[in-house]
Amino acid sequence: MNMSDMIGVLSAKGLKVTPQRLAVLGALVALPNHPTADSIKAYVNEQFPSLALGTVYNILDVFFEKGIVTKVKTDRDFVRYDIEVNGHHHLYCDECDYIENYFDEELDNLLQSYFQRKGIPNFNIRDINLQIVGSYINHNPPKNL
């Protein structure tokens, strides 16, 4: 996602394009590991040293309300943010705390047809996201958690 894509994302959601919002969006695109607000702040602070954590949270809340990001929860307490809003699953490494997007159309079809056939009593399924927990066999986790 380049700068004009990012401006397009904000405009399409009816948001005023500000340098701070662009910086936070840029951090979400640049940091591959479903970053926390803290790591987004650290990244953005290279460009905007005075941007406070509260401001980062406010921007992330607006992005969440507008459907630009989703939130990912792990066993640890921090909320992580996800810029990929198209349906996908997650691989979660419980050793290095890395979260990787996992796309598998065959799995999606399998899950969809399973639940279409079987259903869950008294529950209306809107979306199915798997969190596949394990650990990388050969992986040097990036340090930008």
Ligand SMILES: [Zn+2]
């Ligand atoms: Zn994701």
